[in-house]
Amino acid sequence: AQTVTQSQPEMSVQEAETVTLSCTYDTSESDYYLFWYKQPPSRQMILVIRQEAYKQQNATENRFSVNFQKAAKSFSLKISDSQLGDAAMYFCAYRFGNQFYFGTGTSLTVIP
Amino acid sequence: DGGITQSPKYLFRKEGQNVTLSCEQNLNHDAMYWYRQDPGQGLRLIYYSQIVNDFQKGDIAEGYSVSREKKESFPLTVTSAQKNPTAFYLCASSIHSDRSSEAFFGQGTRLTVV
Numbered sequence: 133a134q135t136v137t138q139s140q141p142e143m144s145v146q147e148a149e150t151v152t153l154s155c156t157y158d159t160s161e162s163d164y165y166l167f168w169y170k171q172p173p174s175r176q177m178i179l180v181i182r183q184e185a186y187k188q189q190n191a192t193e194n195r196f197s198v199n200f201q202k203a204a205k206s207f208s209l210k211i212s213d214s215q216l217g218d219a220a221m222y223f224c225a226y227r228f229g230n231q232f233y234f235g236t237g238t239s240l241t242v243i244p
Numbered sequence: 245d246g247g248i249t250q251s252p253k254y255l256f257r258k259e260g261q262n263v264t265l266s267c268e269q270n271l272n273h274d275a276m277y278w279y280r281q282d283p284g285q286g287l288r289l290i291y292y293s294q295i296v297n298d299f300q301k302g303d304i305a306e307g308y309s310v311s312r313e314k315k316e317s318f319p320l321t322v323t324s325a326q327k328n329p330t331a332f333y334l335c336a337s338s339i340h341s342d343r344s345s346e347a348f349f350g351q352g353t354r355l356t357v358v
Contacts, residue, residue, distance in 0.1 A: 141284065167346055175332065177349035184344060223286060225347070230275050230294055230340060232347050236286035 138235035145214045153209045155224030171221040250350035265320045267335035274340035276318040281332040
């Protein structure tokens, strides 16, 4: 069974600081994709970043980067220079085949 | 603009009634999904469809039904058999043949039983 675990239900960060959100997953597969989604108060799900399991290099999108540790099955999201607009629920997701498996989410508060 | 449209945004249902949530996409995606979102439980898969006229149950299909008569449309019916239907429902689609394709989401429907 594919499971995705986000162990931090809530996190907070000072504006302009850096925060890391954790995600672990369980799979016996070797080829898959991982995603981080942002869900702001509007509840629209927005893709933040994706990572292919076969790529050693960690994905980066502007202020967002991942720390992908395949052997440890860990996929954390680092947000640098946090902004007020980063306040949202963040979901980690794993795609295998045509199925997506989501974690329970981390609610991020940005403190001015 | 291409995207996924869910309607209505808010829906109220009396106990014992069936209701249907609409989901339409113009992204030409083969795969479509319905998720239920409850506080603290993330997104749980209700049903998914990879092609027209075919769909599979997800983890929490009991009390729900779907149809996929057209590629663009994947409506979800919440039946009276669903014991606790109050939740936020998200429809999504993705490119079937591209493993790197993310799930694209609609704006969601908030269903409340009154």
